[in-house]
Amino acid sequence: MSPLKIILTLAVSGLIGYFTNYIAVKMLFRPRTEKHIFGKRVPFTPGVVPKNQPRLAKALGRTVSEQLLTGDDLKQALTSEKTADTVAQKITEALFTDRQISDLTADFAGTENAAALRAFAEEKITSLAVQKLKEADIGALIINEGTAAVKEKVAGSMLAMFVNDELIASLAAPLGEKITAYIDSNADGMIGKAVTEELDRLEASTPADLLAGAGVAPETVRAAASQLFMRAAADAIDPLLASVDIPAMVEARVNAMSVVEVEELVMSVMKHELNAVINLGALIGIVIGLLNLLVQSI
Numbered sequence: 001m002s003p004l005k006i007i008l009t010l011a012v013s014g015l016i017g018y019f020t021n022y023i024a025v026k027m028l029f030r031p032r033t034e035k036h037i038f039g040k041r042v043p044f045t046p047g048v049v050p051k052n053q054p055r056l057a058k059a060l061g062r063t064v065s066e067q068l069l070t071g072d073d074l075k076q077a078l079t080s081e082k083t084a085d086t087v088a089q090k091i092t093e094a095l096f097t098d099r100q101i102s103d104l105t106a107d108f109a110g111t112e113n114a115a116a117l118r119a120f121a122e123e124k125i126t127s128l129a130v131q132k133l134k135e136a137d138i139g140a141l142i143i144n145e146g147t148a149a150v151k152e153k154v155a156g157s158m159l160a161m162f163v164n165d166e167l168i169a170s171l172a173a174p175l176g177e178k179i180t181a182y183i184d185s186n187a188d189g190m191i192g193k194a195v196t197e198e199l200d201r202l203e204a205s206t207p208a209d210l211l212a213g214a215g216v217a218p219e220t221v222r223a224a225a226s227q228l229f230m231r232a233a234a235d236a237i238d239p240l241l242a243s244v245d246i247p248a249m250v251e252a253r254v255n256a257m258s259v260v261e262v263e264e265l266v267m268s269v270m271k272h273e274l275n276a277v278i279n280l281g282a283l284i285g286i287v288i289g290l291l292n293l294l295v296q297s298i
Contacts, residue, residue: 010289017285021278029263049266050259057254061247071241079233081226088226095207096218102203122199126192133187139176 028048035042049056077083105114
């Protein structure tokens with residue numbers, strides 16, 4: 001047998017094996033839709049993956065929940081000391097920041113909402129303080145306390161014969177009435193100004209300033225946040241996991257993907273392996289061609 005015939009036989013066998021596996025791999029994903037000729041469905045359409053996407057989604061969901069990401073795995077990850085330390089560190093960094101409270105509020109609620117919240121707080125705090133001040137009845141308090149103080153001052157002296165309750169009340173009552181009237185007329189403005197100034201001071205400060213003023217150190221916050229997270233996670237993790245259906249989530253996500261996205265997903269994971277299958281087809285073809293030549297030569 002001539003060398004040319006041997007080479008051609010091996011080359012043709014290798015190409016046949018290569019393209020056979022190439023077509024087989026492509027038929028996993030192509031065609032992407034069902035094809036018809038004269039109203040009849042063409043066999044092997046759509047491809048294996050598009051045709052069985054719901055089954056693939058269900059199998060992936062079951063595999064992920066049972067093998068890759070079990071409830072115990074999630075529980076262990078979410079309740080680990082590393083997770084608690086990470087959460088505590090983030091909380092500490094958020095609290096011990098150099099940014100002003102006004103900026104943080106604007107970031108969290110938006111500039112307009114922050115301004116509305118500030119106005120609401122001013123109004124409510126001022127209104128409550130004025131209400132409590134008026135309920136205290138400072139005028140009556142001055143009359144009562146003043147009367148008691150004067151009586152105590154003159155007790156045992158000759159003035160006690162002339163200074164009686166009626167006299168003291170007649171002197172203190174006008175003063176109490178004037179104080180009450182003054183409070184009624186000016187309390188809103190004075191207290192409102194004080195509240196505004198205090199809120200301005202508060203907004204200009206930082207969370208770090210407030211915590212430092214209270215004697216709270218970052219290490220204290222970090223330790224407390226870590227312990228709080230661990231207790232909260234221990235109490236909440238089981239109900240949380242019970243409410244999360246991982247297989248259904250994975251299945252729904254895969255079913256929602258287009259055929260192109262599914263193909264890209266599979267290829268991103270198995271491209272090297274599928275190319276190896278195609279190349280293996282060429283190798284098997286060459287081996288079969290070689291065996292064929294050996295049989296013919298016998």
